[in-house]
Amino acid sequence: MAADQRPDPASPTSHPAADPVLAAEGEHLAHARRCLLAMVDTAEHIADYGVDELASHALGALRAQRLTTLTADPNAPAFFGRTDREPDDGRRGPEVLHIGRRHVRDDAGDPVVIDWRAPIARGFYRATADEPMGVRLRRRFGFADGRLTSFEDEQLDRGEALGLDSELLRAEIERPRVGPMRDIVATIQPDQDELVRADLDTSLCVQGAPGTGKTAVGLHRAAYLLYTFPERLRRSGVLVVGPNQAFLHYIAQVLPSLGEGGITQSTVAGLLGHQARGDEPVALAVLKGDARLAEVIRRAVVSHARKPTEDLVAVVGTKRYRVYAHGLRRYVDDARRALGPGLRWAAARDRLRMQAAEDVRRQREDAGGAPTDAETARVARSQPVREWVDSVWPELTAPALLARLYDDPDFLARCAGTSLSEAEREALHRPAPRSLRTIRWTPADVVLLDEIDALLRPQDTFVHAVVDEAQDLSAMQCRAVARRCPLGSVTVLGDLAQATTPWAPGDWARTLDHLGHAAAVLPLTAGYRVPGEVLAVANRLLPHIAPGVPPATSVRQGEDAFRLVPGGTVAAEVRDCLAAPGSVGVIVPDARASAALEDLQAAGVAARLLDDGPDDGPDDAATRVTVVPASAAKGLEYDSVVVAEPAAIVAAEPSRLDGLRRLYVVLTRAVSRVRVVHAEPLPAELT
Incomplete structure (x- = not known):
């Protein structure tokens, strides 16, 4: 017996309202x-009895977070x-649970909708005919403009x-989109759900081919x-690291739509405390990204610690107290270690x-005194x-130390x-200018500055x-990311076939080792x-x-x-793609982006x-x-993609390997169709 499917939401003869189940x-x-609106109203009227300023601030933050959770994606x-x-x-009849993006309860506190993350909702994603997990029936719903139009049952x-x-699952997967990335709570598959529900103390590395939903x-x-x-987690937070700002804007609405806020989303550069304003040869950037620089930097910092050779004399009132050099050397050695x-x-x-002050305190106590903490x-x-x-143990700054490493060959050689x-x-080697403020640090420099900062002071x-x-x-x-998550766990997402930076390790074991x-x-x-x-x-x-x-x-051919x-034109292919619903991405060599826009217009x-602004306009x-x-195409997704001149995309990268990987990324950005327009011969590896 086939699973029950009715009515067809695309059929003009369907009358959902006439179906008793619908x-x-x-x-x-x-x-x-109605219950959700009542929950919103209750949250808006949470009373503040003015116990104290701190309590009022905490209550205000809690109320704002609660409202954000309830009203996200209305x-x-x-x-x-x-x-x-x-x-x-032991009751007679099945236990009926409706699964949604957030928990909804009625005035009596009984559940009306179960949050998809609740343990009891796991069966919706994992149950099979062979392992039903106590589920008798699974029902999916189809919607159009917020209206319930169809359902599909699996007994x-x-x-x-x-x-x-x-059919409803495929329709949701293939649904055209314009704007930010959507959540996939209605379409999570068992292999995905197993990863989603992994324990907090478990670190994961997901090697995901294009379209497998690894980002989701x-x-x-x-x-x-x-x-x-x-x-x-709410005390220390969750960090989401993406490759660029366009990607972060693309994914920005996923977690709020699931009722979660207060999550830090950033690029690696956004985590660092210094701005990059310069550029440099690729080979030099690769060298600066090498893990060997971490030990060079550690030695450079530690080299500024000097062994005491003279006693320290402290004056308290009219008396002088001597702290001998051998004791001071022990303090410094302990700090170095x-x-x-x-x-x-x-x-x-x-x-x-x-430590020096405590030594003076002990001397005063041995002499019969009773020094206070304030005096010490x-x-x-x-x-x-x-x-x-x-x-x-002089005061250090990251810019001054890195500038010295670059400027002083002897110092660099020792370190x-x-x-x-x-x-x-x-x-x-790079001569240091008179003023550190005039240095145009490169992106690779900024990462090294962060490595130094991490040795100088704590980070979030x-x-x-x-x-x-x-x-x-x-x-x-x-290493910069690892320092932000030293004791917790990580979810590492990526695809080695899509590695497009010349400094990429090319091996997950090495990447995970550096992530700690x-x-x-x-x-x-x-x-x-x-x-x-x-x-x-x-x-x-x-x-x-x-x-x-x-x-x-792919599950879809x-x-x-x-x-x-x-020999075709990009404009003609774009017009052809616009005949179908959804978004169109025109992916071109970087140097031709502005010209391509002018040609289309x-x-x-x-x-x-494409810019760094949000992509959330109307359809x-x-x-x-x-x-x-x-x-900038990595991580983005369009219903239709028109690719211009693959050979030029490959040639624009530092090496043939980098270029072919870039092309692999570009070709896999489409949900429905790809059109490749070219006047130049295609790369031989593609044909």
Whole structure:
């Protein structure tokens, strides 16, 4: 017996209101909406009795967060699925649970909608005919403009399970989109759900082929962890790291739509405390991203600690107290050994001052005195003690230290030892200007400055970090992320075949080592978004760019999904794509982006250039077509993609390997169709 499917939401002859099941579900949907509005009203009227300013501030923050959770994505249906389960309490009849993006309760406190992250909702995603997990029936709902239009049943207790043959599931996966990335709570597959619900103490590395939903998995895992471990995570937070600002804008609404806020989303550069304003040769950037620079920097910092050779004399009132040099050397040696995550350079200066002052306190106590803590603190702040600390443990700044490393060949040679060759040290040499403010630090420099800062003073940390496109990070960038999550866990997302930076390690084991977390590498190869016809072409590049990565597959073959257009025009292909619903991405070599936009506009096609601003406009021609520089395409998704001149995209990268990987990324950005327009011959690896 086939699973029940009725009515067809696309059929003009359907009358959903006449179906008794749809009518009953529609009433429950309306009831859920009323209950949600009542919850919003209750949150708005949370009373503040003015106990104190701190309590009022905390209550205000709690109320604002609660309102954000309840009102996020108001156009989304209150539920998207339902399970009928075997009752646990011996009642007659099944236990009916409606599954939605957030928990909804009635005035009596009884659940009307179950949050998709609740343990009891797991069966909606994982139950099969062979392992029903207590689920008798699974029901999916179809919506149009917020109205319930159809449903689809799977009678698991009768051995009926549609899986990816579900029409509603496929319709939701393939639904055209314009604007930011959507959540996938209605379409999470069992292999994805297993990753989403992994324990907080478990670090994951997801090697995901294009279209497998690895980014969505990482974001939904963050939402799941925040729901499941609220006390541990809301105090220290969750960090989401993306490759660029355009990508962050693209994913920005996913977590709020799931009712989660207060999450830090940033690029690696955005985490660092210095601005990059310069550029440099690729080879030099690769050298600066090498993990060997971490040890060079540590030695450079530690080299500023000097062994005391003279006694310290502190004056308290009319008496002088001598702290002998051998004791001072012990304090300095202890600080040198402890320097690192447990003791930063700035904190060590404070500790040395207090150790010297405590020595004076003991001498005063031995003489029969009773010095107070305040008196001891004054000794620590006294001029002789401060001058002594400055002489053996001087105050340091990251810009001054890095500038000295670049400027002083002898200093760099001492700090590098045998870890850097003479040629590498010469490549790093750069005379320091008179003023540090005039230095135009490069992106690789800024990462090194952060490495120095981490030795000088503490940095903000998080309990969990989601690191997307991690295959592109250098060793030093990985260390910068690792410092933000030293004791928690990470979700590492990426695809070695899409590594497009010359400093990419090219191996997950090395990346995870630099991130400081042990994690199993879990592959996602089943694509849900990119048509199989497109992947079949893109997979031709895999033997050249990532021989060890298994080819991506797709649950959707696609129809006329890939087409080569030799000698055609981009404007004509864009017009053809606009005949279908959804967004259109025009991906071109970086140097041709502005010209491509002008050509489209001259041809009467309304388009805009991808920038760092949000892509959340209405579904009209002005926002449907976006011209995307090839270097910014990673992580983005469009219903239709028009690729211009693949050979030029490849040639624009520093090496052939980098260029082919860039092309692999570009070819796998489409949900429905790809059109490749070219006048130049295609790369041989593609044909």
